Amino acid sequence: MRLRRLSPSVLYRFLSLELMRTLPRRSEFGLVLAGALVGVAAGLAVSVMTFITKTMHARIFRLEPGERLSGAAVDEKILLLASPVAGGILLGMLIFALARWRKRPLVDPIEANALHGGRLSLTDSLIVAGQNIISNGFGASVGLEAGYTQVASGIASKFGSKLKLRRSDMRILVGCGAAGAIAAAFNAPLTGAFYAFELIIGAYTIVSLTPVVVSALSANLVARLLATSDAGIDVGSVGTVLPADYVPAMLLGALCGVVGILLMQSVAFVEETARKSPIPDFMRPALGGVIVGLLAIVSPQVLSGGHGALHVNLETDVTVIGLLGLFLLKAAASTISIGSGFRGGLFFASLLMGALLGKLFAFGAPYLGHATLAPSSYAVVGMSSLAVAVIGGPLTMTFLALEITGDFPMTALVLASVITSSFIVRTLFGYSFATWRFHLRGETIRSAHDVGWIRNLTVEKLMRADVRTVPADMPVQEFRKQFPVGSTQRVILVEENGKYAGIVLVPEVHGNLVEGQNSAAPVRSFAAHKNDVLLPTMNARQAVGFFDQTESEALAVVEDLIGQKVIGLLTESHTLRRYSEELDRNRREVSGEL
Structure with missing residues (x-):
């Protein structure tokens, strides 16, 4: 009923946005279309950044039309010395402002795809691109490729967030942005595509092939339409290879x-x-x-x-x-x-x-x-x-x-x-x-x-918080009454101040005592792994390695190593099962099965 009350223009816009949001999630064609749009944006970004820096070179160093800065004969020594210094001062002012305004570190496309599922701040990317333009424009000995890939990947990530893409599709779209940037910069679509596969996505799959290549071709086409390429490298005759x-x-x-x-x-x-x-x-x-x-x-x-x-x-x-x-x-x-x-x-x-x-x-x-x-x-x-x-x-x-x-x-x-x-x-x-x-x-x-999913699979998310704890000095007789055989498998011992003291196996306490003998002894005599604990910030891979190192089937999780307040229990079998499930899910995402 609500849709019927909307005007035709508003209804058309709503349906178009809804289709654009759902299509990439439901079909490979939608992801290819998104890759093409990202490629167009990457080509535009590269063209704009190139135009700005060329204009800066021409104005600052007084170059003739068509001259490249590093290939020109700049006779005014004062310009050669003062320009990088001026650029450094301007960049320093920006760094000083950013230190007060944005304290979080800037994330690049490789880190975004490795740790954050392709999530990349567009604002941060534009800041990096601006810093790159200032550096290169005033003559610092750096290239623009970092800025190209940063801003193109940032646009791709922002677009993917609006489309609410899955983690694997988001990573591919960020790769599309980088592929388009390099393809447009070097007039080399294959180079751009494989730059994305090897350096930004980290793997080549059939699912990622089409959107990445389409993005590279689109970006290259847009860049060539806007300006003739002088970024190519003419090596002349290379001779016969024997x-x-x-x-x-x-x-x-x-x-x-x-x-x-x-x-x-x-x-x-x-x-x-x-x-x-x-x-x-x-x-x-x-x-x-x-x-x-x-x-x-x-x-x-x-x-x-x-x-x-x-x-x-x-x-x-x-x-x-x-x-x-x-x-x-x-x-x-x-x-x-x-x-x-x-x-x-x-x-x-x-x-x-x-x-x-x-x-x-x-x-x-x-x-x-x-x-x-x-x-x-x-x-x-x-x-x-x-x-x-x-x-x-x-x-x-x-x-x-x-x-x-x-x-x-x-x-x-x-x-x-x-x-x-x-x-x-x-x-x-x-x-x-x-x-x-x-x-x-x-x-x-x-x-x-992509290793971000491993870091997200932490001990805190895997552990059981409803753990049974008892004082380490509790007499064995009382422990046996409180925890009869079959009631639970493990109990964690704690000191009077709440500090971790070890783990005991309930069957072991019952199986190694004759009724009435040594019943007054403290249960701590059965404690194992007194110095072996997990921290909630550890990831599943680290936990598995620690289980193997300590030869234990279960370990207590403590809040920190100083106070050692017990907050949970984690078993090796549960960790391995969840780790294997996530590993298999990640493999299926990469191969396109999901």
């Missing part, structure tokens, strides 16, 4: 793996040094801007993400000293920029440094045996290999090489190299740049694979 070329390529991959580890540890070292220093957080970007500005006076190619510098160094012949010098300057500038508080990532910086490393390697490749590849080919191999060492995602970087060269033999060579690089990093280090930063914060996640 079987003998695989050995030097794999050696280059191993070298890039080691360099990637050193680069990530360098960023961590600068961040830790800055944190231990007496310099306030909001002043660090300005100080970092001074150092970046001084490096830019030596070579303006260290500024911004490095798109222009990559084109210059791929298209022209550069000496060994020139390549090595620029590599060290760019590594220092990127490390200082991120370590001092500028917001951004190492995606494109790692591509530039990898290309420089590849061209350097080309000078020594003939001495390693038969090597016929052109320097630009080694640049592509190095570019992908260093990027996979820092960012992760072997297939992502392999498809990037495919989409920028269009050469399948070259792609196979890159695949061998990136696998070598990835293996070196996983074996010697174990982290990508993003997960390494999580590790420094105390997080244990290694990828975007």
Whole structure:
């Protein structure tokens, strides 16, 4: 009756919103449609951010139309020095304001999908994007890819919340946002799609394939309609790949793996040094801007993400000293920029440094045996290999090489190299740049694979709160009267002050005493696991490990380790059953069975 009283326009709008909300939950087509809309939004976001930063570069550094900052010859030294400092001051003011306004940490797409079921604050994402624009726009040596993926994923998460998507579908939609952002940024839909699978969703499934690819294609189409792409990488002729070329390529991959580890540890070292220093957080970007500005006076190619510098160094012949010098300057500038508080990532910086490393390697490749590849080919191999060492995602970087060269033999060579690089990093280090930063914060996640459900399955949710407790000094005779055989399986003992004293098995108390003998002895003599307790904040996996370690079938749950006030009891069998149920449910969600 209520629907009949509504006007036709209001009724149509209501039904459209209701259909949009229910369709993604009830059919795969609805999720694909949502992915396409997210892709359109991602393409728009990338285009807007790119336009803003290009305009800032042109106005601040007085560039000619069509010039890229890192590829331009900026003659005014004062601009090179003052611009990063000004950006650092502006960013510092924003950091100072955020410290008072928003005290919670900003969550990125990988952390959101790993721990929070894809829940990501759009406001926080816009803040990150704004910080990234300020950092890059004023010349700090960081790329925009972090901002692209953050804001696109934030839009996707907000959209998914409005649609009330399930946890697994929400994670896919956040992956769609990231896929669209990378596809639009690099004019590379396959790269964007596999970036989402490997780094944001953490798994490839048939269910996620279509929406993610559709999002990447939609975003790329929107970005190309709004502006012609100059983000592509033209490497020219890469030459003919022969079987003998695989050995030097794999050696280059191993070298890039080691360099990637050193680069990530360098960023961590600068961040830790800055944190231990007496310099306030909001002043660090300005100080970092001074150092970046001084490096830019030596070579303006260290500024911004490095798109222009990559084109210059791929298209022209550069000496060994020139390549090595620029590599060290760019590594220092990127490390200082991120370590001092500028917001951004190492995606494109790692591509530039990898290309420089590849061209350097080309000078020594003939001495390693038969090597016929052109320097630009080694640049592509190095570019992908260093990027996979820092960012992760072997297939992502392999498809990037495919989409920028269009050469399948070259792609196979890159695949061998990136696998070598990835293996070196996983074996010697174990982290990508993003997960390494999580590790420094105390997080244990290694990828975007969904582990949030495990953390949510806590001992507090699994335990029984209606536990039987008795004083530990209760005589055995009284205990036997109060708890006859069959009344209960276990009883928890407590001290006079309520502190945990152990667990006793009722059958054991009855089975090991002769009637009337030692009846006055305290029941604490039968106590087991006096020092083994669970905390309510432990998750199911930790509890299972503790059961195995203590060789117990049940343990008491205490409020904290100091007071040890008993609040519940948890058995190993119940924990294993609930853990297995949740694990199976998660598996079915990922495979699309739910």
